[in-house]
Amino acid sequence: MSVVSMILVIIVAFLAGMEGILDEFQFHQPLVACTLIGLVTGNLTAGIILGGTLQMMALGWANIGAAVAPDAALASVASAIILVLSGQGVKGVSTAIAVAIPLAVAGLFLTMICRTLAVPMVHFMDAAAEKGNMKAIEFWQLAAIAMQGLRIAIPAACLLVIPSEVVANFLNSMPAWLTDGMAIGGGMVVAVGYAMVINMMATAEVWPFFAIGFCLAAVSDLTLIALGAIGISIALVYLKLSEAAASGGGVGNGGTGDPLGDILDDYE
Amino acid sequence: MADRITLTKSDRMSVALRSTFLQGSWNYERMQNGGWCYAMIPAIKRLYKTEEDRIAALKRHLEFFNTHPYVASPILGVTLALEEEKANGATVEDSAINGVKVGMMGPIAGVGDPVFWFTVRPILGALGASLAMTGNILGPILFFVLWNIIRFGFMWYTQEFGYKVGTEITKDLSGGLLGKITKGASILGMFVLGALVDRWVSVSFTPVVSKVTLAEGAYIDWASITGDAAGIQNAITQYASGLALTPEKVTTLQDNLNTLIPGFAGLILTLICCKLLKKNVSPIMIIVALFVIGIVFHVIGLM
DSSP states (O other), X not given: OOHHHHHHHHHHHHHHHHHHHHOSSOTTSHHHHHHHHHHHTTOHHHHHHHHHHHHHHHTTOOOOTTOXXXXXXXXXXXXXXXXXXXTOGGGGHHHXXXXXXXXXXXXXXXXXXXXXXXXXXXXXXXXHHHTTOHHHHHHHHHHHHHHHHHHXXXXXXXXXXXXXXXXXXXXXXXXXXXHHHHHHHHHHHHHHHHHHHXXXXXXXXTHHHHHHHHHHHTSTTSOHHHHHHHHHHHHHHHHHHXXXXXXXXXXXXXXXXXXXXXXXXXXX | OTTOOOOOHHHHHHHHHHGGGTTTTOBTTTBTHHHHHHHHHHHHHHHOOSXXXXXXXXXXXXXXBOOOTTTHHHHXXXXXXXXHHHHTTOOOOXXXXXXXXXXXXXXXXXXXXXXXXXXXXXXXXXHHHHHHTTTOTHHHHHHHHXXXXXXXXXXXXXXXXXXXXXXXXXHHHTTHHHHHHHHHHHHHHHHHHHHHHHHHOOOOOOOEEEEEEOOTTSBOOGGGOOSSHHHHHHHHHHHHTTOBSSSEEEEEHHHHHHHHOTTHHHHHHHHHHHHHHHTTOOHHHHHHHHHHHHHHHHHTTOO
């Protein structure tokens, strides 16, 4: 890999690391990060396919409260680098993912370290606020973001300096039963991400919509866009009907007169 | 009041742009406080001219704060309106400003998570990923562009909305609208999840359940097929007319499960994961276990 490619990979890794905490532009999502690394190393197609495959697993991984999901940023960047170094192209996608998932789990540890290190940083902000020093507050905010970027950029740089033969030999030395088995496991891991999301949203009221979605998806003629359109329509119809039912019911439509309380009830 | 200080549109835009970095200094102690203060700085500069006012404002905005990063925007908008009132001499207590921030962040985060993380991202992600898996560059581009248009559009307009209606927003959002958006997103989200589970959770059992020898004439008699193009055409024609490829009909466990409904095994697996997560089994543990199961079952020939 040329020096320019390496620098670009590290920049992509830095962006992914920043986004892993900011969660704004989505550079840390496999679809974007793997494609970019594929692009800067001249493996665009393999990168896109890897990104798509890994994205399917990572759909439900989200930063919510205290819930822990594997680190999408590290998984994307590490698997893309491994894929490129292995030189296997599209064939190496499932192996690269199988190797990257344990790294993504390890990445959580780095995330925890960074979030702890950010505590003294906001104390520096407190001190700066005391003096009315806005520049210093801005500096520490940006320093904290840079720290999150390095969280992924440093491991990426380490992976890059490992000679590609070592990676290739390591991957080739893995017996077929292991890589095939990991690929099968990878197919099932998707379920964990979906389960996390389902647990966040599921109530008795919305389970039937899950069943409808599941059954309709078995009709392979329906594209995802078509399914999305059906979903939106069903949601709109349901909201309209329940509104009509509530107003038709006159007094006592379930409200306690305390709107906030009603919403909190809904979350139970 | 000719000398009323107001925030210009560019002040508000720079607050919105800075709020992109809201989670940058996310920490275990006060979570998004640093990013919040960072976002408020352009407004503080505009509104307060004396050193002590500025210090007080900076300290006020370094208090604990945590919500979904995008729905922080309407809260920022309301806070901007309150700070503007305060700077113009209205008696707005510090506790009132923090009360609005803390009061809004809980219920409103309840909108952000289902709408963005569980509806928009899975839908755009699955759309992009399904294109990308065929090597199509449009997949990632579509995902990235659409996501960021939706995201920044939402952030800017809800911040402006918050700023315009000021304190009114709290009442408005805790009324019917908030509940409706959340419910609509949950319905759509669950629907899409059902579809995704069917399409993308792949569990395949390979054990052969039965082997039935077919009657003669029900399968292609390969001995009579010649090796040239005409032979291939003949074979394909026979196959298309419903003849089997082999003299034996092999039914795997997977075939049987699929006759119930395609993707049934994936559904069961997903529901088991839901149960385990509810019992506070760490997702990481489940992922590791699934890899182990994949390898073991493959070695013993079950998958």
